[in-house]
Amino acid sequence: MTEIRGVGIGQGVAQGPVVRMAEALPAPEKTASAAGADAERTRAREAVAAVAAELQERAETAGGAAQEVLEAQAMIAEDPTLQDEVDARIDDGGTAEWAVHDAFAGFKATLEAVGGYLGERAADLDDIAQRVLAHLRGVDAPGIPDPGHPFVLVARDLAPADTALLKLDQVLALITTDGGPTSHTAILAREKGIVAVVGAADAASLENGQQVIVDAAAGTVTTDPSAEELERAQVRADARAAAVDAPPSPGALADGTKIALLANLGKPADAAEAVARGAEGVGLFRTEFLFLSASQAPTVAEQRTSYRDLLSAFPGKKVVVRMLDAGADKPLAFLNDAHEENPALGLRGLRSLRASEDILREQLTALAEADAETEADLWVMAPMVTTVEETKYFTGLAREYGLKTAGVMVEVPASALLADRVLAHADFASIGTNDLTQYTMAADRMLGSVALFQNPWHPAVLRLVGEVGAAGARTSKPVGVCGEAAADPLLALVLVGLGVTSLSMAPAALADVRLALSERTLDETRRLAEIALAADDAAGARNAVAEAFTDLPSHQKETTS
Structure with missing residues (x-):
């Protein structure tokens, strides 16, 4: 063994x-x-078009996050820059x-050199190139094997189309030797609930037919296990399957301490899935969807209709709406079109809204009108608040x-x-771990060359979360997390141990996080x-917690055995 x-x-085994x-x-x-340049160009373009059409067809069949990934692949296949490289x-x-x-290999090498998130996109280029090559040769592209019985799939990485x-x-289960937690394989495995361990380099030694145990909670693959x-x-x-299949609670x-599990949503149409998966409300509703594709700000009436649709889906439940978070990676011409050398540190979030207060007031007007017409428990929050003065400004305006x-x-x-002073004026705080990590680690979220620093497991980030959690306890104010960290079941336990009282995530992550919480007491999370x-870095923190988690007795197992 x-x-x-x-x-x-996830948490599966x-x-x-x-x-x-x-x-x-x-x-x-x-x-x-031997055919000449014109004929070869025609062959290449026809093959690329056929592959793009196939990816688009698979996208429409798959739906969900898989659809977005496959549609992006179809666009990459027909990227004009790549087409120019092929023609050359x-x-x-x-x-x-x-x-x-x-041409595809050259572009892949460029992405791999950048590393991080963009580096993990390199596998997508491999898959597209393989499909185009197969089409040109008139053979089937490599795909998922079909041995005629259930199996654990081992691959270098897995293409989104597969x-x-x-x-x-x-x-x-799925094991990959390459990739990481933000690879498409990881994203789609999480959405589909597939037990997966990615980035397991030593899995290259596994042989067909070899028996293994894949433990996603521990991040391990055990070979040739004992009976x-x-x-x-x-x-x-079995315990996990029973918990996941049970009606959402x-x-x-495990000791009965309530931790609200909420959904992150980007548009009102996403509410149905969140309700079906047992979301207790909404911890983050991003209002950007109304603005990002518009050349001018939507009217109060247009906003009211969207907010009303959202609130109507959650009668009696908490719905946290974030005011427009523009700037940095989400510029809006009608809000802030001035060039900034470093927009992540510039006029974004509440700063941008204060510079165009009419936009903020129109949002608040539409939300107040929608609130009056529905029965949800509406909470509003400002993005990128830095000072106590900004807190007083926004909460006063909302009231x-x-x-x-x-x-x-x-x-x-x-x-x-300064969370205790901030919470003296705010009714609650919601921690955005994506940006908190970016600003704590001085690592731009959009820059692949520093992606390794973008890890919410880093003790420096967690210490700041603990500061907010402690301030919430002292002031008796709720503290939530709505960043990607909340969707990691293991990290979710750590966040609760740091004083977080609610967790908001993509609806697909709710079942695994719910199960992880049910297995631990508050003292154990602490x-x-x-x-x-106590760790020195992100990897050390995660590994130490994973080992401790495995060693602790499972209260879920005790109640089901």
Whole structure:
């Protein structure tokens, strides 16, 4: 028996025989074209168009996050820059096969050199190139194997087109040697609820038919396990299946401590899925969807209609609406069109709204009118609040419009360090861990070269979360987390241990987080938080907490055995 380590996605555990993904098609050799440049260009463009159409068709079949990923792949396939690169190689006398292979490989190398999030997109280019190459050769592209029985799939990485259409009754678990927690494989595995361990480099040694246990909670793959280990894993798998399949219940720890589980939503149409998955309300509604595609601000009436649709889906439940968060990576011409050398540190969030206060007042007017017509418990919050003065400004303005619950987003160290003073004026705080990590670690979220610093597990980030949690306890004010960190079941436990009282995430993550909470007491989450804070870096914090989590007795298992 050996143990292979990687990054686990979710909390699942599964066991079964390994089936390895087929190897890629061999690279074409650089040979001169006998058909001529015009014919080769036609062949290349027809093949690319066929692959893009196939990806678009798969996107419409898959739906959800998979649809967005596949639609993005279809756009990449027909990217004009790539097309120019292919044409240039054909003009030099190459065949369509070699031109496609070499052009995509060059672009892939560029992304890999950047690293981080963009580096993890490199696998997408491999998949597109393989599909185009297969089309040119008149053969099937490498895809998911079908051995005729359930299996654990092992691959270097998995293309979105394949992940989107996995047969969940056959693929027991997924192991990749490459990729990371933000790769498309990880994103789609999380959405589909597939037990997965990614970035497990040593999994390259696994052989077809070899029995393994894939433990996403621990981020491990156990090879050739004993009968006792297989039985323990099955007990855990059965308990998790029962918990996930059970009617959704409010979030709570094993000792009964309530932790509200809320949904992050981007538009009113997303509400139905959140309700179906048991969201207890909305912890973050992004109002940007109304503004980003508009050349001018939407009217009060247009906004009121959208807000009313959202609030109507959650009668009697909390709905937290974030005011327009523009600037930085979301510029709006009608709000702030001035060039800034470093927009992440410029006029964004509440700063931008104060500079165009009419936009903010129109939002508050529309929200107040929608609130009067519905039965949800509306909370409003300002983005990117940095000072106590900004807090007083926003909460005072919200109350001027009759909105009874007004809070702030804590996304910069300044507001985290002064959280007790901020909460003296705000009704609640919501921590945006994505931006808090960016500003704590001085690492631009949009810059792939510093993506390794963008990790909310870093003890410096967690210490700031703890400051806000402690301030919330002292002032008896609720503290939520609405960043991506809340969707990580293991990190969610640490956040609760740091004083967070609610967690908001993509609806697909609710079941795993709900289960993780149900297995631990408040004292245990506090112990996990102490372990994370004692680490020197993000990797050390996560590994130490994962080990401690595995060693603790599971209260869920005790009640189901």
